[in-house]
Amino acid sequence: MPRRRITQTDVAAMAGVSQATVSFVLNGSTPAGVRISEETRQRVLDAIRITGYTANPAAQRLAGGLAQILGVFTYEATFPRASRDFYGPFLTGIEHAAERLGVDILLFTSAPVADGRRRLTREGWQRLGVADGCLLLGQHEHRGELQHLLDTNYPFVFIGKRGSDGGRLPYVGADYVGGTVRQIDRLVAHGHRRIGYVGLRGTDQPTLDRVEGYRTAMKTHGLTTRFVELEDVAATADEILDQRFTAVVVAPENHPEELADELERRGRSVPGDVSVLLLGQPHHPRRGGRDWSGFSVPREEMGARALYLLSRLVADDEPRRDRDGRRPAAVTDAELHQVLVCPDVAGATVAAAAPGPDAP
Amino acid sequence: MPRRRITQTDVAAMAGVSQATVSFVLNGSTPAGVRISEETRQRVLDAIRITGYTANPAAQRLAGGLAQILGVFTYEATFPRASRDFYGPFLTGIEHAAERLGVDILLFTSAPVADGRRRLTREGWQRLGVADGCLLLGQHEHRGELQHLLDTNYPFVFIGKRGSDGGRLPYVGADYVGGTVRQIDRLVAHGHRRIGYVGLRGTDQPTLDRVEGYRTAMKTHGLTTRFVELEDVAATADEILDQRFTAVVVAPENHPEELADELERRGRSVPGDVSVLLLGQPHHPRRGGRDWSGFSVPREEMGARALYLLSRLVADDEPRRDRDGRRPAAVTDAELHQVLVCPDVAGATVAAAAPGPDAP
DNA sequence: TCAATCAGATGATGCGCATTATTAGCAACC
């Protein structure tokens, strides 16, 4: 086992060439009129094989190359793991993809927290530089920081749809709209007509998309949209009964478990009297919690797809060719904004509508 | 927003000093006979504050400094989060500690897998270098690789006790011995006398420790140790009844859930007829699974403590002082090998022994 | 008065790599 690390210079010496030649061979060469004969190339490759040379990522990065390190930054105040039920799956997907890509993952756990959200400023900028590109997680992004990333042409990909910014931000999101539409379809197929939307107004993308999906689907079926502002769970339960809903859709962050409890406390059964569909997975799966019907967000896949996309963007940035001298195909606009299907979850909180006043 | 990154040279220019001076100020200076006046120091610090300068980790690392990056390597074939019930909590703890320390975490997801376990060789060595030190996870470490780490004096810490290697390997483990002893104590306190150990023979540390704990405790109480080799769950259930055990202890990887099912299928209740104590948490918590009694492994804390220890080791390696000119205290032997208490879990699978032939 | 000491800093160097500019050798052409 060698004491000192093996460098390109060592390899060069063994192959009887210059360090530069080794670098060219490793990078598929040909930046400008540089040519390496096939024979020399082979000699270098042999030397690399024999010595077991591997590039020092720090040096690569410093010299303006790629380090095969991709970063993960989050805007949440505490690193995603803490809210592990929600963020864990993203990271699992990211790690799987990283293994496939042969890339290391750098978690920016050091970024300072200000105003309850993590910032990229100051400390952040430089640290980002160790990674070839970065995945961005969490709702509360900071516009100025994003602008800087765009300005400096630093490759990044959002996890979660970003509609706000006219197509400049690459992202991999989930199709909350489509998922919600299908839930309404489902309810209608079960004979429901009075279907309420329970939730908080919000400007976050998932909420906007759920509302849009609800609106669209209700309109399609010629039904009236009815929103119930969630303030107090008990009050909301009363309202649901007052309005004689036979079904409601609700986002997972809006305490569906407690809501169902309240309904049952009022002598109604879920789904016997009221069907409840969840627009996403439960955030904090309770021991012995209900088996919710609704749709699920493909979080692992989102993580993985985001990393793949990021790696493509990084490759695009680097004007380097593969060994056939061709550049990989450029990233298309379609790739830049991916929205993944949210599969339906059968569950046990949906049933046929009780025949009510609106029944035929 | 500056286009080009701010370097020490920029800061130096602003403060009217040389780049070297800036570096000295940042590192608490004084490598050899170098002195910086308080006034100059302040000027440099001001310039840093104004420019918002931050060190480029790649450059720091290349120049032999610290990058404030700590690595996580695993010997498992797939990266830990994938088997997230077991490994997830370690990473949670690690991330929390990283936030506290202001350090980024590098996951070595790129390390190649050979023979079903991940290796550090070739690819690995150089990549490790980006991090100031590294946490090691998983059972199947490779001796040669460890030796190399020791030889090159690369700072690392194992998560999980490492007894095999006479105190040369730093680790943060869990006290399986003590935890197991207490479970036996618990059973004895409940009047149990015929207490079996169900499990597979294994040479992994946790298994060795559980067996040791069982042996010790049984001896202390003057009871006979009885091991049931787990081959087939059904056969094991039969054996438990044959031997008229009133209680068994079992490791979580040995299918406790199925075992209890088998017992109940035979008309025995858990814990009514047979108490079952789990020596650790369930590996794959089942929906609606039993509420196991036993002990839990403080995995998050292990992760966090391991990272703290690693950071101390790294600091120790670097002959650098803090701003008062003192070196932090060296790592003691006690710190080098930490074993954390495994708290008891009350649970619902333990009850008083049914009066049997051994009863008074 | 001249050497010795010391505070306070700076210049130069190298870490390992990517990349640009340059060179050496040789065949072809006028």
Added chain:
DNA sequence: GGTTGCTAATAATGCGCATCATCTGATTGA
């Protein structure tokens, strides 16, 4: 025979930082 053109490579440079060796000017000691 000199110039052009081409292939095949190398020398040199810089990325940003840590660090070693060195330098300057002031103060002290004899």
